[in-house]
Amino acid sequence: MNNRYDRQVRLFGAEGQARIRAAHVVLFGTGGNGSHVVQQLAYAGVRHWTLVEFDTADDTNLNRLVGAGPDDVGTAKIDIAKRMVLALHPDADMTLIRGGLGEPDQQDQIVEALSRATLAIGCFDLEVPRVEAVKLCSRAGVSYLDLATEIVPSDDGADPVYGGRTVFSHDGKGCLVCLGIIDPAELAREQMPAEQRAERDRLYGLNPDEVGDSGPSVVTINGVVASLACTEALMFLTELREPARQLTYLGQNSVVRKNLTVGPGDCLYCYQWRASRSERA
Numbered sequence: 001m002n003n004r005y006d007r008q009v010r011l012f013g014a015e016g017q018a019r020i021r022a023a024h025v026v027l028f029g030t031g032g033n034g035s036h037v038v039q040q041l042a043y044a045g046v047r048h049w050t051l052v053e054f055d056t057a058d059d060t061n062l063n064r065l066v067g068a069g070p071d072d073v074g075t076a077k078i079d080i081a082k083r084m085v086l087a088l089h090p091d092a093d094m095t096l097i098r099g100g101l102g103e104p105d106q107q108d109q110i111v112e113a114l115s116r117a118t119l120a121i122g123c124f125d126l127e128v129p130r131v132e133a134v135k136l137c138s139r140a141g142v143s144y145l146d147l148a149t150e151i152v153p154s155d156d157g158a159d160p161v162y163g164g165r166t167v168f169s170h171d172g173k174g175c176l177v178c179l180g181i182i183d184p185a186e187l188a189r190e191q192m193p194a195e196q197r198a199e200r201d202r203l204y205g206l207n208p209d210e211v212g213d214s215g216p217s218v219v220t221i222n223g224v225v226a227s228l229a230c231t232e233a234l235m236f237l238t239e240l241r242e243p244a245r246q247l248t249y250l251g252q253n254s255v256v257r258k259n260l261t262v263g264p265g266d267c268l269y270c271y272q273w274r275a276s277r278s279e280r281a
């Protein structure tokens with residue numbers, strides 16, 4: 001073949017590179033974080049993809065949506081991601097699921113995609129679909145890597161806080177849910193009817209423009225977290241080493257921290273992941 005992957009085969013080995021080529025990655029979300037993920041893993045050689053995304057690019061996305069330019073306003077984000085993959089792999093095998101996780105039509109397609117997945121990666125803005133992804137992936141026995149970034153702007157003279165984290169859930173020793181990473185207050189807020197949510201936000205003094213899927217966002221902060229996640233994904237795919245369970249990027253301190261906490265052991269999702277691993281062993 002050509003020398004396309006020569007420089008990284010020196011790290012991953014020919015066998016590792018073959019594993020990347022054979023991998024099927026299911027990616028939930030091709031927005032601020034997901035667009036970095038699809039670009040980086042496609043460059044690394046991933047060519048079997050299932051992309052899941054419902055949203056369309058608008059002009060407020062153009063500060064960070066990798067692969068998008070002014071002409072893409074109004075274009076489905078999933079098509080922008082597809083274009084990036086096809087530019088690198090014209091023969092890529094791509095399944096596009098246009099919709100969210102909660103919709104029954106899409107869910108059947110997602111379950112089918114997970115049944116032939118090597119790895120699932122979640123780049124959500126909200127907690128509800130994260131929990132849904134944990135449910136679906138643990139049931140399917142598919143490793144699940146979740147990314148999140150957050151910016152809390154300066155308020156009342158306090159310094160702003162910004163960064164993000166990656167969580168790898170798959171070995172039955174702790175997952176996104178039992179490690180307490182899902183914010184129960186935020187989860188409850190998202191599940192409220194719109195009117196009740198607005199009332200609660202008012203009571204708590206929350207600005208709806210600063211929470212959930214319309215909060216502040218910066219391309220480099222997304223890029224750091226996505227690169228941490230993609231590196232762990234490649235460690236997993238190539239089997240170079242075990243991926244880190246939990247990495248936290250504290251942007252305000254310029255620090256990345258590895259969290260070694262394990263789960264409580266009585267988690268249903270972790271049980272399902274353990275069961276599917278022992279089945280395969």
Ligand SMILES: [Zn+2]
Pocket residue numbers: 174175176177178179263267268269270271
């Ligand atoms: Zn768990």
